[in-house]
Amino acid sequence: MSPATPAAPALVRAPRVPAPWYRSWRAYAGLLLAVLIYAYGWHVTQIHLGELWSGARLIGPFVTALAAPDVVTRTPLAQQASAPLYYGGEIPPGPSGGGGPALRLSQPSGAIGQRVTVHGEGFDAGHAGTLWWENQIGQRQQLGSFHTDAQGRFDAAITTPDVQGTHNLVIAEVVTGYGPWRPSQTLGVVTARMIETVFLALMGTTMGVVFAVPLSFLGARNLTRQLPAGAAVYGATRLLFNVTRSIEALVLAIIFTVWVGLGPFAGVLALGVHSMGTLGKLYSEAIESIDAGPIEAIMATGATTLQVVRYAVVPQIVPQFIAFTIYRWDANVRFSTVIGFVGGGGIGFILLQYINLLQWPQAATALWMIAIVIGALDYGSAVVRERLL
């Protein structure tokens, strides 16, 4: 083809190349706007990254506690002997005879600030022990520590402390070993509260289901269309769902604690109302997405609305309803852990207490419990839902 061949500009037009972004003033305006927005956001949310470093020492004990939560405990096996030391000149009754460890004081009575020697015998050999002072109303303070010798004896000197009351007791305690490991008291408390939490979620979900199931039929457009005043019924039902769904369960819990008082019942009511809204919406949408064919077929047999619902609608929605309900219960367990923060019962209540009292090992126990139970429920509900759908 010769170069003289004329081009055909009318037929072949080069495609218009869009201008590169850096040529467009809009790109710079957008960039500037984004910078302004994030600068204000940074300022208004008071982000101080330095706090993460300087505050680390405050949260340190908690992190340590997470590695060693208060889960198990064991009772120390102790040998104990005591001897009375009265202030104010009164002479205590003589020591009662008998085997085992015994304690002898250099004087049976005295006054504050005196030097008294303590002799003990009959203890297990070669153990560390602690000396305690117990006043008239059973309050203890530590006086010192000692070591038993090869014969199970020890000698120590104490200074009588400044206490109220006259009938005091000097106690020597030797820890010779530990009993078997057993669940700690915290674990018991946390477990009981976790069970309460799971049941709180169960009752709340059930309450939501009880109201949401019948209402959801009224909130389904394909069913209400056939009813007289269907549009009004549909609108009212959907409005109810949207209102109850949009109020956070935590806010509802605060309202209900005012109404029925602190405790799990307020939590059940809050979760119930919130679940009604969320489940009702999900149920209604499940009903709206069903196959209209069977409805038509059942209507053609001369069935009433009730029969149409029972035989054409219900069989199509049951698996989805069950799946949604399990998911909701699962979400409610997660949610009921924080409902306790506002006094709505459950594990959140004690978790908040542990944190406020800086009882980190106990708080760690509660957190681990929440994590494990929720993780298990999450997994379980996912398995069940997968089977259903």
Place this chain on the structure above:
Amino acid sequence: MREPVRGRSGRAGAHEIIREAPHPPMVEPILRVEHLSKVYEDGTRALSDVSFEVVRGEFLVIIGLSGSGKSTLLRCVNRLVEPTSGRVVVDGRDVTAASRTELREIRRGIGMIFQQFNLVRRASVLTNVLTGDLGYVPPVWAVVNYFPPSAVGRAMGNLERVGIADKAYGRASALSGGQQQRVGIARALMQRPRLILADEPVASLDPALSHSILKYLEDLNRDEGMTILCCLHFLSLARRYGTRILALRDGRTVFEGRPADIDDARFHEIYGERAEEVEIR
């Protein structure tokens, strides 16, 4: 053979209603449709001034292209679709004027078979058949899913009749298409119908199965005198089974007469100039 009345001009002829000789005057029609029109909410005009009568024992096949109004026409008969104007009279009862209670009573005497079978897929075959009896049992029984033993017996009988009694306790979704449609027939039979509406009963099936399904309808028509209104796509099937044919095009009747009278010219009036006839054997 009588030459049908033609329109004045060729173009008008396509929409001219061509009527055959009227039925013998003594036979009481089981279905009378008068000036039926349906305009859907979106403005679609599905039916325009359709009138015809069906006498007892007829097998009336309604043909026409997709969207010609066949399904709408069938659904107007039992008011699954609410007609915009016109009247439908079934067995002397005005369907269009019926109250909800009356309508249910009329519906239970009209069996219906669907293109997509419209079975409740998760329910058992037996339950699907039993739903045909819903118009006859107290509605509250539905709450506990109770059907009287006599109904269960009849349902098993109807399943036997369509040859799938052994599948009674299986799920409807486990059946093949042909089997599902037979369940649909058994369900319609539970209604003890005098009139059966069949909306493209074989269109979703393997063409080879068409006859097996349509033969059931033919038997019901011939042996039990049930009147059948059946929409069909294929003219060959319409010719084979219909005692009379009603053709719709764009919601208007373009032909009403005996199957043998549909010649090439008629065929193109009904299906358009470009159509070509295919046959199902």
